[in-house]
Amino acid sequence: MKKKAPLAKNASARTLAKRVWESLRLQPDPVPRLLWRISAYRMLKRGKPWESIRQDALERAGQKCDICGAATPPLFCHERWHYDEKRGTATLYGFQIVCDPCNWATHIGLAGVRGHAEEALAQLCRVNSISRKQAQVLKRRAMETWKKRNQMQWKIALMPKLAERYPQLRPLAGGAYIGL
Numbered sequence: 001m002k003k004k005a006p007l008a009k010n011a012s013a014r015t016l017a018k019r020v021w022e023s024l025r026l027q028p029d030p031v032p033r034l035l036w037r038i039s040a041y042r043m044l045k046r047g048k049p050w051e052s053i054r055q056d057a058l059e060r061a062g063q064k065c066d067i068c069g070a071a072t073p074p075l076f077c078h079e080r081w082h083y084d085e086k087r088g089t090a091t092l093y094g095f096q097i098v099c100d101p102c103n104w105a106t107h108i109g110l111a112g113v114r115g116h117a118e119e120a121l122a123q124l125c126r127v128n129s130i131s132r133k134q135a136q137v138l139k140r141r142a143m144e145t146w147k148k149r150n151q152m153q154w155k156i157a158l159m160p161k162l163a164e165r166y167p168q169l170r171p172l173a174g175g176a177y178i179g180l
C-alpha cells in the first residue's frame with residue numbers, strides 16, 4: 001500500500017483544508033441513525049450469500065486489513081456506503097476488509113459507547129500519522145456530519161456493478177441502482 005505523507009504534527013486543526021482531512025487513509029465514518037438497521041450483512045444474516053461476499057473481499061485484500069495492512073484476526077467485511085446529502089441517497093458501493101482497531105476507528109461513535117474510544121483514537125493517530133489533537137478534530141468533524149445526516153430521510157441505492165456481481169444484494173435497494 002502506498003504510504004501517504006504524514007500531516008505535519010504542528011499543523012493546527014483550523015489551518016488544514018477540508019481536502020487534507022479527507023485525504024487521510026483512515027476516516028471515522030459513523031452510520032446515520034436511521035440506517036443502523038439497514039445493511040447487506042443484516043439482510044443476508046451471515047448465510048452463504050453473505051459469506052461469498054466476505055470471502056471475495058478477503059481474497060482481494062490478501063487476507064489483510066485494506067486500510068492498515070494488519071493480518072491479525074478478527075478481520076471484518078466492512079460495507080462502504082456513499083451518502084449523497086443533496087439527493088438523500090445512501091448507496092452501497094463496495095466492501096473492504098478492516099481489522100479490529102480500524103473497525104472501531106471507522107465506527108467511532110459506537111466505539112465510545114462500547115468502551116473502545118481510546119483504541120479508536122490511537123488507531124487514527126497511528127494509521128494517519130497525525131497527533132492526538134488532530135485525531136480528535138477528525139472525530140469531531142465526523143460526528144458533526146453524522147448529526148446532520150441523522151436529521152435526514154434516506155433512499156437506499158446500490159451501485160450497478162454490485163447488483164450485477166451479487167444479485168443477492170438487490171432486495172436491499174428495492175431495485176434502485178444508481179451510479180455515483
Ligand SMILES: [Zn+2]
Binds near residue numbers: 067069098099101103
Ligand atoms: Zn487496520
